[in-house]
Amino acid sequence: MFNSDVLEVGVGLVLFFLLASLIASAVREMIETALKTRAMELERGIRELLDDPRGHAMAKSFFEHAHIYSLFAGVYDPEQLKPRGQGFEMPRAARRRLPTYIPAGQFATTLIDLVGRGSGSWPYPVNSAAITLETLRQRAAGLHSPRLQRAVLSAIDHARDLTEVRKNLEEWFNGTMDRVSGWYKRRTQYWLLAIGVVAAIVFNLDALTVADRLINDHSLRAAAVAHAEKITGDGKPMPQADLAKLRGELSGMGYPIGWRYVPWKSDGKPAPKVLGYEIQLPLPAPQTCLRFDENGCAHTKAVGLGEVLGMITGWLITAAAISFGAPFWFDVLNKIMVIRSTVKPREKSRDEGSEDRQPKSSSPPPDGGAESLLEAFGASRVAAPVRPAPPEVVKPLPVAFEPEAWRPGFSNKGEVL
Secondary structure, eight states: OOOHHHHHHHHHHHHHHHHHHHHHHHHHHHHHHHHOHHHHHHHHHHHHHTTOTTSSSHHHHHHHSHHHHTTSSSOOOGGGOEEETTEEEOOHHHHTTSOSOOOHHHHHHHHHHHHHHOOOSSSOOOOOSOOOHHHHHHHHTTOSOHHHHHHHHHHHHTOSSHHHHHHHHHHHHHHHHHHHHHHHHHHHHHHHHHHHHHHHHHTTOOHHHHHHHHHHOHHHHHHHHHHHHHHSSTTOOOOOOOHHHHHHHHHHTTOOOOEEEEEOOBTTBOOOEETTEEOEEEEEHHHHEEEEETTEEEEEOOOOHHHHHHHHHHHHHHHHHHTTOHHHHHHHHHHHHHHHHHHHHHHHSOOOOOGGGSOOOOSOOOTTOOOSHHHHTTOOOOOOOOOOOOOOOOOOOOOOOOOOOSBTTBOOTTSOO
């Protein structure tokens, strides 16, 4: 079903999607650095977890607690929350200094301290009394939110000491953070799809043209497989998302991507200039050029409506593949390389015949071995009758040479016989 060429085409196409996804991921990280969407989603998740949609009650005390306040440089100000959809979001200027990650242990410790010793605006009085299960249960009943009361009381009911309470609150936090992670992944997928469309057009990442070249170009397949083996070897991490490096790898391996620029001429007139530079017309390089040489395109071809529609379709396929993300394609590439490593040795060596198909040896079985099917199932061995040996053929001894006599009593020894 899968031969070497099919697997190599698959490796080349998946590697192309991986490198294109890494380009989009690098752009996405740049956007994330500017927008701080991770911090925004985390702050929103904490407010929902503590049942404080406006952030004025427990959420404000939580972010001002010493365990959490040390994770970011800034001040949590719920007055800056802006309505967005069915909830509230921090604007970009306010979320830049919020934490992007809170450990589950610190969340549980902070919540136990806020419930056991009380919450409020900073500076709030510190109660030095030790927190016990009983005091924690009593003060949990006075929380502002019935939902938060039930969550904390449930954690206490299923615990024998504060250590188990802390563990139960950590599990509650981790479950909610999985939902927050889903928010971020969904938003990231939308971003990757939009970035993928732009990247496919800017770099001319046509999946259909790449697949066609992989099918017909053995050298490109070999280069792609060699690069895939290099980045999927034991202990090899996913390649870094460096735009310049990734663009160079795609071009260096020979993938048919990119644009070529020709002077914009009309009716044989020289190309017009703007600020001393000729206006050039971008043309898709692999779709409009059949052969390149050191001087550029040596053999051009016309592009009609069908080719343009095919190019747009290839761009959309690439953008859809990019939206899955680089980790997805890296896992797919690893799996295909494992399949290829199991198929390749069988192609290099001829399959050995089954033992049942091997010709049976005429030599007698070793002492104690089964000589027949009946004997194999317990029948006693019967000695084969002894056949008499064939009679030996006695060859006559050679007779000594004697010269021929020409007449009686005379022999001519000088003649050649």
